[in-house]
Amino acid sequence: MKRLLMMLFVLNAFLLKAQNPISPKIPVQSYTVTTFGAIGDGQTINTAFIQNALNKVAETGGTLTIPKGVFLCGPIEIKSKTNLIFEKGAVLKLINDVPNYPVVNERYLNFISIKKAADVKISGDGTIDGQGQIWWDKFTAKEITFRRPQLLFIENCERLEIAGITTLNPPNTHISLKGCKEVYIHDITITAPEKSRNTDGINISAKNTLIERCKIATGDDNIAINFGNRNQKNGEPEVENMTVRNCDFGYGHGLSIGSFTAGGLKNLNVNNCKFDSTTSAIRIKTARGRGGLVENIVYQDIEIKNVKWPIFISEYYPKEPKNILEEEVQPFAQNTPVYRNIQLKNVNITNAENAIKLWGLPESPIEDVKMINVKIDAKKGVELYNVKNIDFENCKITVATGEKIKTHNTQYTGLK
Template identity: 40%
Template sequence: MKKIVTLVLGLVLTGCNIIKAQEKYTPPPLPIIPEKTFNINDFGAVSDDTTDNTAAIQKAIDAAVAAGGGHVVLPKGTYLSGPLTFYSNLDLHLDKGAILRFLPIDRYPGGSVEGTSFISGTKLHDISITGKGTIDGQGSPWWPQYKTEGFNRPRMIVLKDCDKILIEGVKLMNSPKFHIAIGGKTTNVTVSGITVRAPSSKDPVNPSHNTDACNVTGNNILIKNCDISTGDDNYTCGGGTSNVRITGCTYGTGHGVSIGSYTKGGVKNFVVENCTFTDTDYGIRIKTDRDRGGTVENMVYRNLTMENVGMPILMYQAYNAEEKEFRDLKKITPEIAERYPAASVAELTPAYKNFVFQNIKATTKEGGRAGLVWGLPESLIEDVTFDNVVIDAQRPFGVFFAKNIKFKDCAIKTKEGLNKIEITNALLTR
């Protein structure tokens, strides 16, 4: 089936049950940290541009652990350091004016051979990084080598299989690679009021690549009131993620609020609400492929404003398509989509179902596409509702390999006209 259809406004809205289920929300429990403080200066840390403070800061951490936990405090000043190991019942607190800075690339332990994470911990509980200070990755010398084989870049904060995590108030900037990478069987994560900055991957002078701001995979996750502009995903997660709420965030450069591309183990029960996107490559970006899929379901995106984004809404299951014509998402047409081959359903075949996009207003960059829903011939995306979605773009909205796609009170304006939708092997339900 190959055609362009014009939406009829006022279609019957479904998805109410998904929204109602998400209203019963309880935030994650916060970590409990003993009220003891350990000032890094008392353990020999020196504020200057040359001293390696790794040993001094780790001594302060170890002393806190030996005392049953507490707050390791960085007072105002600039402190160079190499990799640090985190423990349970611990808060790393950066006072206003405190800067914790990676050692330069030529002094960083392990260098580009190992790419050792800067702050790391596994199987911990009750941990936090707080304050009004800054962690600076000094990533600029690392970024140009992002495609070099054997060149490994450190991530800034890496936590795995942990429970009750809080990252609050701090500024993270210029990580050589990801700023926050939380994964495994992690539960109860709160990221609140942080700022993340790295140059866009399209920066003409100093582009940063793979500098994802907030990669959080796990269960019971709250991301709120953050201000993020980076060179890659502003938020992303992989399979094994559930019960996520992203609210009140401001997103600038980057790849938007993403899911995938590895979704094995499933992703479910998301609410993304009351956020703004300006100059992002995408607003909402959900991506996977046949070799890495799982079920992505029960997702709500509402009350979002997007300005000058590359594509406001992308749901895509052919992320690794070999043929170039299937990778240029701006230029996919019904004719191109009809050539996309089917495959047998297998263990890792992705499935997307039960999505609601509600109260979204967006404009795109020059040549931008209004949106794309792209399933697979053997696994159609199903049960997606667009309610009061207003988009001003040049290229049309496409719905390929999908069923039970509903539009209500939408105004999607492109060069094709108002509410013109390109479709292939798709059913738009009235």
């Protein structure tokens, strides 16, 4: 009980801490892509025109506007001190000429790249369209083996803001951020068909991040927090101080942590979010050999409905044992997963397939979990395997068939 009380103190202190990433600072100079020769007729390929415009903006910093129209374009790169603005009705559309699409190091170039930059903003009411169908079809038919382009690829950047835009149908991920700091993503819409291949909404590792008021429905993880860097300096977590709030998640695989967690995560707050018809909702996943420390996580004021796995926390992903009850303790190693200090508060789950699944390792149980005011209506019950210190307070779980709760090597209180 003392450990749970200490956990609540730590998590509540995190909740009180304001999450306000530092905003990018953009100079006042402004440009328009049409001045550099770009034509929004849906036929002209504008790659060189738009890249020349971005290079010009980078000389002094400033804004570059894409006006109303359909601008076909190949891979481009945004540099520091740039705000790329999409006016209402503006569409930046990726060329779909797969046979002639640029390849470097056995990878198709990403559509928009931002690398080692600072003070970058992408904003407005327009759309970035990846024309992904041809890529999904060819990938399914095994006609391409290189990694497909991501719509926005952002690496080792700081003071970044993405606001207002819509992203559609990427060949691969919509927005990928790796090793970034001071990130603010808000009021964007992310959409791809439910069965599209590998179209994660936001795939992110970053420090000091706020994601809010976003609508995400896509063919893979709605948000995937991945951190696989095994060489973090001084033991610092790769992901730290992240807040996700006031977001709506449609079809997709939910808000996932993992499955690469070797770099470590500390302080994640998810609040006032809705999940409808996702495969999972609250999802933490990894396995022996790819794990690290994941700690101090709060989910609060969450609505979940029509979801197969609403609460899925596993250290056996993606390959589960045939019989977890027969699993033997293995030596604790550098990349053994550790999950601890997790709180769920005011979570309402309706029409779920399974209530709760918490599967820890025998050598590394999931530790110190607190559930407060969690209400669940599900077909199947709770599975708690290798969990150390889990407390249910004012929780109600209704199960249609089978046992309400199955446990193995687990310490829990408050649930009957």
